[in-house]
Amino acid sequence: MVDLIQQAKDAGFDQAEVYRVSSESQPIGFETNRLKEASRRDTSGAALRVIKDGHLGLSATTDPAAESGLVGRVGELAPFGAEAAFQMPQQGEYPSIDIYDPAIESLEFDTMVQTGQTLIDAVRKDWPELNCSASVSRGVHKMSLVNSAGLETGYKQTSYSVGFGGELVRGEDMLFVWEGHGASRYFIDTDWMVESVKQQLELSQETAEAPSGQIPVIFTPRGVSATLLGPLMSGFNGKSVMTGSSPMVERLGDRVIDERISIYDDPTIAGAIGSRPCDDEGVVSRRMPLIQNGVASNFLYDLQTAGRMNKTTTGAADRGLTSLPGPSTSVVDIAPGDTAYGDMFAGIKEGIVVERLLGAGQGNQMGGDFKANVLLGYKIENGKIVGRIKDTMISGNVYDALSKLEAVSDKAEWVYGSLRTPAIRCLGVEVAAAG
């Protein structure tokens, strides 16, 4: 391996940092109810970030033979780069976070195949006409970071994920059902996924005519993930705040949504996908409250954005190999409320449940808006689910909807391993249905 820091020093750069990643993943895929594909993907690369005469330069490569050329290349780029607003950080006191499980590294191919096939067979026993697909994947990811301030850190992280579902085609009616989970620790219990898929199928047996207008909506944990998370979190990204394009600008300390909602960014939760001891600039990970009891409390920063704002980084830097770091959420943790999920339906004469969306994230997400077709959702009548809704769209603004909060469920659930959230019932969502 080339000593890029030394080369960068020799080339006269003021500061330098080398970010290396290497990962191995082994996904297997099932199609039409049986195993179809087994893969192994190895990726590795190095990125050199420097500060030269006060300007930032970045160059990266996945070609080991090209690494020695990075120093020359980044020297050509830096004069055009942004003005650096930070110093490379020194070594931190990194917490020990449980993100590595040797059981994932030694997981047998046959066990993975069996896991996928068992899920498919279990659902098809009751639903033989369901056309199932599944994926089971294991991976090992290594990150290392060194910089000219003497920082030298890195970690090894495992990941394991299982997802499965299917399509049910009846005439021209198509229903898609899916369940999945990911973690950095191995998990054996997947029975709940079978139950979840079966429940989706059962609740969708009947099709109900969706109501239109502003009606109560229950977002399941998956529905919160699909609908509310993106537009809400974009407002707490330090970069949107820096450019003045977040609705949260100058709102720290203000009540911005209902007091029953508290949201944290927490990369220290054991076993979560997205947890890590340090961020992608080597800054120590910590649990960061973003909204506490409805009050906006912190924004997420990396070094450069924090420097530009005269703030301190919150350890939220995230990067791909080929781009500069920027602030991002790691693991989002939304505190549970006090209503049992079953009781959330009480008193709803006409409403809907939102599970999954089609097309979320298009449009003015930065302003907190959401708009999407409901890919999987149900109609509520007199406090009970009466069937699946189709050809229905929802739209609204997340700050408005979460200010018109009606209930928060008393249990927070993991959604794919990097979000933990309760179900949320609110008003302020416009529903438009065809027909």
Next chain:
Amino acid sequence: MQNALKGHGADFVEIRLEESDSSRIQYRAREIEEIGRTSGRGGSVRAAVKGGWGFVSFNDTDDLESRVKLAVEQAKAVGSEKTELADTEPSVADVPPVLVNDPGNISLSDKKDRMDHYNDLIWSTPGIQSSTVIYGDNKRRVHYVNSEGAAVDQEFVHVICYVSAVARDGGDVQQAGFSIGSLGDYELVTGLDDEIKAVGKRAVDLLKAPGIEGGERTVILDPVLAGVFAHEAFGHLSEADHVYESDQLKEIMVLGREFGKPELNIVDGGAIPGLRGSMSYDDEGTPTKRSDLIRDGVLVGRLHSRETAAKMGEAPSGNARAISYNHPPIVRMTNTIIEPGEASLEDLLEGVDDGIYVRNWYGGMTSMEMFTFSSGEAYQIRNGRIEEMVRPVMLSGNVFKTLNDIDGIGNDLGMNQGGGCGKAGQSPLPVSNGSPHIRIQNCLVSGA
């Protein structure tokens, strides 16, 4: 590469090696945010044994023999049926890149000056809160060989430019954007002054634009958004990998089925030249072509890989594409086009007393039956006239209904070259889509 293919013991093996070189310039608000260059090298091997696939990807391309061995082992562990691949004549070719104006001949400082100028244009509108300007170019050389004797070298140069503007009034944040891309033509991202000035103005104007109520409306789509509609509403459903193993879907998507009015014609093809999705061979070495998907309102064709073509007893169409060496080729669109009809825009507007004119795009998505696509701009139509701007809307449809609700097809044609397509974790794949203006009755529109 050829040596690594010897004695593999599989039904089929292919090797892909790639080298790439990309540049990127990005502005955020008034400042340059990032300027970077990346070089890449990597490869992959895909093998088929008894209908099962093994796939291995890597950055270290030295020991191809052992990669082939691993891919074959994996395929053996999977396969229990029969490998079926449509017969194709093994292609041997070295295809030079399409280069109209090579971005490689333009200095980084010239590219930066151009983007600097665009950012200034956005900020020339009073009331702008923030902006993003992104320029990128990418040169990618792909070497492909397979165990049947195909050996295809291809090189692609892509250029993209994306701008957006943000305006804010207290807690009300509005944004507008524009994107364009080209195959090997730097000139296409120059001379965009008018378009870019308009983006700034639109973001500010949107703060005062009224919203509209959701519901079913008559909508007229401009060629760019209608292209996105063609891609989402029908293109994905014509990809045979969704259909080839499902008896029910094969029945629903049977060739000869009527999907639209007789005026509706939709094609797709990598062989259509000079567009973002144009290429001579797909990523299985199959020569591309122009495929009729809907002719006179009737389903007449679909998009295939060699496997889906063999299993459905149809001809391969050259639509197996991989976004990079990191992924196996899957069935994808290339350039998807609704062919022009007879109507002028005035004809389409005539008789629309209350409707919406939608232009430009934010994105789109499909679940096959239902689909959504989002406009970048929306205007109220009253009594046959395009009137005030309203906030952009999302539109949604159902493939079994909405194509048949197209009751007017314009006589113009515009291409949307600014998008990329995502499927099965492979995004953004360079594609283009295009259309004339079209009118759709009873289209479900979100509130805004």
